[in-house]
Amino acid sequence: MKKRLIWIGLGIFTLTIRYLTTPELIEQWYSRGLFLWIRRLFDFGVGWFPLPLFYVFYLVLIVWSIRGLIKTDWKQLFTWKGIGNWLLSATAFVSGIIFFFFFLWGFNYGRVPLVQQIDLKAKPVELAALKDELDKRTLEVLAARQKLAASEDLPIAEATLPKDLEDLCRNAVETSLEEFGYPIAGKVRGQILFTKGILMRFSSSGVYWPFVGQGNIDGGLHPLQQPFTLCHELSHGYGITNEGVCNFLGFVATQNSTNAYIKYSGLMCYWRYVAIAYQRFAYEDYQKFRETLPEGFKKDLDEINENLDKYPDILPKLRYAAYDTYLKSQGISEGMKSYSSIIMLVRAWEKQHKVNGLNKSELLPQESKF
Secondary structure, three states: HHHHHHHHHHHHHHHHHHHHHHHHHHHHHHHHHHHHHHHHHHHOOOOOOOOOOOHHHHHHHHHHHHHHHHHOHHHHHOOHHHHHHHHHHHHHHHHHHHHHHHHHHHHHHHOHHHHHHHHOOOOOOOOHHHHHHEEEEEEEHHHHHOOOOOOOOOOOOOHHOOOOOHHHHHHHHHHHHHHOOOEEEEEEEOEEEEOOOOHHHHHOEEEEEEEOOOOHHHHHHHHHHHHHHHHHHHHHHHHOOOOOHHHHHHHHHHHHHOHHHHHHHHHHHHHHHHHHHHHHOOHHHHHHHHHHHHHHHHHHHHHEEEEHHOOOOOOOHHHHHHHHHHHOOOOOOOOHHHHHHHHHHHHHHHHHHHHHOOOOOOOOOOOOOO
């Protein structure tokens, strides 16, 4: 009884701190303080483990649950006393999850937003500007593709995906965050889950699991999407919570990378966000535009779409509603729409660099089908 009440108390205390503490205090004492030590403990404590700790977490949870079922007094369970004990235990369990979630990472939801810290003036993009963005990014992504492709008529070979992808992406993310003035601590792991489709069937290509301090991407993800997605999840690991901002950082990081495949992945994924947005408002114009693209680039797009078809969503509306509610409860007012804010953020970032006289080519900064 006493232990359960302690966990419930910790859960209530945690929520009180989360929602009553100012962003400035969270930024100073947690995000740039305690969290950095938690990050080091994770990365230098269990970061060496060769398999994704995502699996270890659920294995421990299953074993713990079975142990609890074995110890349950089933005869007493269906009495008023038994029901009361069960409800108390369930409340204590949920309270413990809440405590560890926020203590290990979740307090970062309350920090000062990155957009505010670097003074980005993100604005909605009108249709004409969106078309200009699509034209501009098409030139960039095709130029990046030429450095990889054996032929303009052939898709990019999977063999060109770098073997040391995790290290390259981590270095690129750390470089980008340091440019924004964010402290770097530890060595966040980003691993590929070998159970293909385990995330993609829930409309997700990657996940950061705060209970083990690691980012993961789905093993079924197309190779061209892996670098950008991995950079996104690693950004979460360094304390960035907003999905759109992590998309933005994924783009920034891939463009900071010296690896041609990673650069192309970032440009390709950003190009897809722009194309999806344009297609929603000018479907016929987009289809005509798509036909003018080189055959090899269209094959890259087709391969990504065909790969997505292998992992159809399970209960997509329920998943969307649940995650949308979760994001809004953590102060991200756009909810799921925050993912697509990458276009506004990238444009604002480039405009800021032009105003400041910087060379944006050096610091440039799932899933619909088309």
